[in-house]
Amino acid sequence: MEHLIEGVMTTAMEQLKEMVDVNTIIGDPVETADGSTIMTVSRVRFGYAAGGSDYQTSYEAAPELPFGGGSGGGVSITPVAFLIVGKDGIRLHHMNEGAHLLEKLMDMAPDAVSRISDVFRQEESY
Structure with missing residues (x-):
């Protein structure tokens, strides 16, 4: 019940x-x-x-x-x-007025991927 x-x-x-x-x-x-x-x-x-x-x-x-x-x-x-x-x-x-950590990481991600790709391309050309 x-x-x-x-x-x-x-x-x-x-x-x-x-x-x-x-x-x-x-x-x-x-x-x-x-x-x-x-x-x-x-x-x-x-x-x-x-x-x-x-x-x-x-x-x-x-x-x-x-x-x-x-x-x-x-x-x-x-x-x-x-x-x-x-x-x-x-x-x-x-x-918030200050930049948030996650926002910074999301903004930096495309640039970081591009830099890593450039490093691998340079290594392949050697």
């Missing part, structure tokens, strides 16, 4: 699940006039708590102990970056 707290928890978790999906973390793509596509990248945090108790009563006609309970949750969604897909490749523009 299912306890009443299970129904309370299931309802709250279903509501949280509806609020947070993959489109919450990576936003829907937006195409710009120059043909680039921009998507937001967000940080999602959520918390959840539930509790309840059966309690005794002096009412003798009650077949079971009465139940009191509740649950609650919260969601925080914070945009942290924009993913820009354009003619020049893919860039990650972080919302």
Whole structure:
């Protein structure tokens, strides 16, 4: 037999699940006039708590102990970056003023691959 707290928890978790999906973390793509596509990248945090108790009563006609309970949750969604897909490749523009490490690595990757290719070509020509 299912306890009443299970129904309370299931309802709250279903509501949280509806609020947070993959489109919450990576936003829907937006195409710009120059043909680039921009998507937001967000940080999602959520918390959840539930509790309840059966309690005794002096009412003798009650077949079971009465139940009191509740649950609650919260969601925080914070945009942290924009993913820009354009003619020049893919860039990650972080919302913080300073350059983010991942953004630097993504910007450096094409140049690094080109340099490594040049090294291998030079070795083959010897």
